[in-house]
Structures are given as C-alpha cells and as structure tokens.
Amino acid sequence: MDTIKSELERIAAEHDGLLRPEDVVKQAADKAHPLHEHFQWDNTTAAHQWRLEQARRLIRSVRIEVPNQPAVAVQAFVSIPSDRKQEGGGYRALDAVLDNEFMTRQLAAEMQAKVNYWRNQCAALGLVIDFEPAQKIADTVRQASEGPRAAA
Numbered sequence: 001m002d003t004i005k006s007e008l009e010r011i012a013a014e015h016d017g018l019l020r021p022e023d024v025v026k027q028a029a030d031k032a033h034p035l036h037e038h039f040q041w042d043n044t045t046a047a048h049q050w051r052l053e054q055a056r057r058l059i060r061s062v063r064i065e066v067p068n069q070p071a072v073a074v075q076a077f078v079s080i081p082s083d084r085k086q087e088g089g090g091y092r093a094l095d096a097v098l099d100n101e102f103m104t105r106q107l108a109a110e111m112q113a114k115v116n117y118w119r120n121q122c123a124a125l126g127l128v129i130d131f132e133p134a135q136k137i138a139d140t141v142r143q144a145s146e147g148p149r150a151a152a
Helices: 002-013 021-028 043-061 094-098 101-124 132-146
Strands: 063-066 069-075
Touching: 002 021, 094 101, 101 132
Parallel strands: none
Antiparallel strands: 063 069
C-alpha cells in the first residue's frame, strides 16, 4: 500500500498536486511501473469490465420516492454485503430488501458503518458537522429490520 500511496503522490506532484485518473493510467501503462499490475491491460477484458461498471452506475442511478416523504428519493436498487461476496455481486430492489429481515439488517449495518466513517473523517479533519439526521436514517432502517415489515 505504501508503494501505491507514494506513486500516487509522485504523480500528483508532477501535476501541481492534482491527481487525475488519466495521468495515473498513462504512467501505469509502462510495464515496469509499480502501478502497472493494478490495471487490466487486456482491452477485451477491460472493455467488458467497464461495461459492467457502466451497468452498476445505471442501476444505482434509479431513484424512488420514500412513501410519506415525497421530497426524499433513494436508490431503487441496492447492493448488500452478502450479494457482493458472490461472483458477479448484484443489486436488489429496495422493497425486496426491506421485506427481508436478514437483508435489511445488512443494509442497516452498512449504513451505520458509513455514518461512523464520515463522522470519524470529519472529526479527524476538525470539522464540526451534525450527523444526527444521518444517524436517524440509519436508526430507522435498523428499526425497520426488527419491525413487522421484515417479519412478513
């Protein structure tokens, strides 16, 4: 990891502190470069992987309105940890996840981890930010995993 970090810092330094993916790929194209092995250089395979990434972005772009909160839109399809462990991963309709206690618990745990991560990041940077609204959302999802909808 130190090699990756130092190489990225070096590339950024060469561009006035700005680290652009284009510059990283350009330098990593050299087979002797330390970052070379972190990229897929077979164009057929890389093209397919890129299309999969485009499909992921397309799936994540679909939003639905939260019932009784018409101003709130959330992802219509979500990826849960147990699915990501399987080959190819995948996404599920949010309603299907919320109807399953096991999947809702995973979603709630992941949301809580993200709230904690950003709270810690902000604290480390000395930023004072109110995470109460985000915490309420994570708590609501956790409570939903324990409620009647998940038990149905």
